[in-house]
Amino acid sequence: MDYRAMSTVGNIVLTGATGVLGGRLLQEVLCATDAQVYCVVRAENPDAARRRIEDVLFCYDEQQTLKDETWRIVPVLGDVSQPRLGLSEDSYDELVGSIDLVLHCAANVSLVASYNKIAPVNVGGVANMVEFCLQGKIPLLFTSSFSMVGDKLYHDGFVLKECDLDVGQGFEDMDYERSKFEAERLIHAAGQRGLDWVIVRPGNIWGDSVTGCYPLKQTKVKGIYYEMLKSLVETGMTFPSNEDFDISPVDYVAKAALNAVMNLHVTNRRTFNLTQPNPITYDDIVAAVRGHGYTVREEPTQRYFEAVQEGRLMRGGKPYRSTFTDLMSVFYDGSDYKEHARYDTTEITALLADTGIRCAASDQTLLSRYLDYAVKVGFLPPPSAQRPLAEISDTAMGGGYMESLYDANLSETAQPA
Ligand SMILES: NC(=O)c1ccc[n+]([C@@H]2O[C@H](COP(=O)([O-])OP(=O)(O)OC[C@H]3O[C@@H](n4cnc5c(N)ncnc54)[C@H](OP(=O)(O)O)[C@@H]3O)[C@@H](O)[C@H]2O)c1
Structure with missing residues (x-):
C-alpha cells in the first residue's frame, strides 16, 4: 500500500471508542476522513454499543455536528482480550479482510490493579490486535503511555527519547507501567514479522483544550486528574509538591496520533511521545x-x-x-x-511542524476551562x-x-x- 494515500483510508477498526481517548479519536476520524469506523466494543447488543459510543462522541461534539456521520460507525461486539477478539471465525476473517487501518486504544488503565488483571487486556489484547493486523497486512496504531518509563520517572535529569524502549527501567511500583512496556516490546517484535506500526505515548490525558469537554459521566474511570481537582475542591486542602505534572489535552493526543499514523510513509515503525512539552x-x-x-x-x-x-x-x-x-x-x-523525568518530543514536533497541531500550554486559561x-x-x-x-x-x-x-x-x- 502507498501510505501517502492514507487520508482516503476506507475502513478503520477502532478499539476503546467508549473511553476518554478513543471517543475523541473517533470524533477526529469522522471529521478528518471518510472512513467507516468499526468500533470493537463490549456490549450486550449493537444498539447498546452504539448508545455508549455516541454518548462519548457527543460529550466531545456537544453541538452534535457529526450527527449525520454516525452511519459511518459500525459497532462490533467484541473483546480484545479474547482470541479472534471474541468474534466467530467467519466474522473475524470478514473483518480482517475489509480493514485498512487499526487504531488500538482499548486498555485497562487502573493504576492499582494487579498484573494478572491488567495483562490480558494490555498485553494479551495487543497481541490479539497484532495477529489481526498481520493476518490482513494492516498497519497498527498502538496507544502506549509515557508511564512505560517505569521507575526512571524518579531519575532527575532522565530524558525518555521517542526511539527509546528498554532504558533499564524497573516496574516495582505499578503493573500498568509494566504492561505498557511489554506491549511496546511485543509490537517491536511483530515488526520483524512484517507488521507496520506506529506507537504513541500520551502523557496524562485531560479534556479538550478548546472546549474543555471530558467524558466525566460517560466513562467508567473518571480520570485520576479530575478526581484530584475534585478532592482539592471538596476538601479545600492540599500538600506541597513541586513534582512535574503533565497535562496532555485529549484533542492534541487524538490529532497528533491520527496524523502520525496517516503519514506512515515517514512514520512507519516509529514511536512518538505525545506529552506536554512544557510540564508544570x-x-x-x-x-x-x-x-x-x-x-x-x-x-x-x-x-x-x-x-x-x-x-x-x-x-x-x-x-x-x-x-x-x-x-x-x-x-x-x-x-x-x-x-522528574522528561520526555523528548523532538520527533513529533518535527512531524507536526506544518500542520498547526500543537499541544496547548498548561496555564491558568486551560485549567480554568x-x-x-x-x-x-x-x-x-x-x-x-x-x-x-x-x-x-x-x-x-x-x-x-x-x-x-x-x-x-x-x-x-x-x-x-
Ligand atoms: N487516560 C490517560 O491519561 C492515558 C495516558 C497515557 C496513555 N493512555 C492510554 O490511552 C488509551 C486509552 O485510555 P483512556 O484514558 O481512553 O482509557 P478509558 O477511558 O478507561 O478507556 C478504555 C477503553 O478500553 C475499552 N476496553 C477495556 N477493556 C477492553 C476489552 N477487553 N475489550 C474491548 N475494549 C476494552 C473500554 O471499554 P469499556 O467502556 O467497555 O470499559 C474503554 O473503551 C489506553 O491505551 C491507555 O493506556 C491513557
Whole structure:
C-alpha cells in the first residue's frame, strides 16, 4: 500500500471508542476522513454499543455536528482480550479482510490493579490486535503511555527519547507501567514479522483544550486528574509538591496520533511521545485552582497523608475518602521520590511542524476551562458553593482500606462523601 494515500483510508477498526481517548479519536476520524469506523466494543447488543459510543462522541461534539456521520460507525461486539477478539471465525476473517487501518486504544488503565488483571487486556489484547493486523497486512496504531518509563520517572535529569524502549527501567511500583512496556516490546517484535506500526505515548490525558469537554459521566474511570481537582475542591486542602505534572489535552493526543499514523510513509515503525512539552508542577495546578476562585489550604505533606491514611481527614463530620486520596495513600510512603523525568518530543514536533497541531500550554486559561466544564456538568461545585471544607482531626475514625485497593477497579472505590 502507498501510505501517502492514507487520508482516503476506507475502513478503520477502532478499539476503546467508549473511553476518554478513543471517543475523541473517533470524533477526529469522522471529521478528518471518510472512513467507516468499526468500533470493537463490549456490549450486550449493537444498539447498546452504539448508545455508549455516541454518548462519548457527543460529550466531545456537544453541538452534535457529526450527527449525520454516525452511519459511518459500525459497532462490533467484541473483546480484545479474547482470541479472534471474541468474534466467530467467519466474522473475524470478514473483518480482517475489509480493514485498512487499526487504531488500538482499548486498555485497562487502573493504576492499582494487579498484573494478572491488567495483562490480558494490555498485553494479551495487543497481541490479539497484532495477529489481526498481520493476518490482513494492516498497519497498527498502538496507544502506549509515557508511564512505560517505569521507575526512571524518579531519575532527575532522565530524558525518555521517542526511539527509546528498554532504558533499564524497573516496574516495582505499578503493573500498568509494566504492561505498557511489554506491549511496546511485543509490537517491536511483530515488526520483524512484517507488521507496520506506529506507537504513541500520551502523557496524562485531560479534556479538550478548546472546549474543555471530558467524558466525566460517560466513562467508567473518571480520570485520576479530575478526581484530584475534585478532592482539592471538596476538601479545600492540599500538600506541597513541586513534582512535574503533565497535562496532555485529549484533542492534541487524538490529532497528533491520527496524523502520525496517516503519514506512515515517514512514520512507519516509529514511536512518538505525545506529552506536554512544557510540564508544570502539582503546586502550579493548585495555584490555578485557587486562581479560579476556590479556597485550597496547604498542610505539611506528612500531616496530610497520615490524616488521610488514618481516617482523620474529616469533612461534614465524616472521614473523607476519594479515588484521589485512596490512590495517593497507596503510593505515599514518606520517601522523597519526585517525578522528574522528561520526555523528548523532538520527533513529533518535527512531524507536526506544518500542520498547526500543537499541544496547548498548561496555564491558568486551560485549567480554568477544565474547571468551568467540570462545574457545568455538575462534577464540581462552583467556587461560590465550595462547602463544607475538610479539617484534620486528632482522633482516628477509620482507615484500614489500603489492602482492598490493590486489586480494586478505581471506578468501584468509594466516592467522596
Ligand atoms: N487516560 C490517560 O491519561 C492515558 C495516558 C497515557 C496513555 N493512555 C492510554 O490511552 C488509551 C486509552 O485510555 P483512556 O484514558 O481512553 O482509557 P478509558 O477511558 O478507561 O478507556 C478504555 C477503553 O478500553 C475499552 N476496553 C477495556 N477493556 C477492553 C476489552 N477487553 N475489550 C474491548 N475494549 C476494552 C473500554 O471499554 P469499556 O467502556 O467497555 O470499559 C474503554 O473503551 C489506553 O491505551 C491507555 O493506556 C491513557
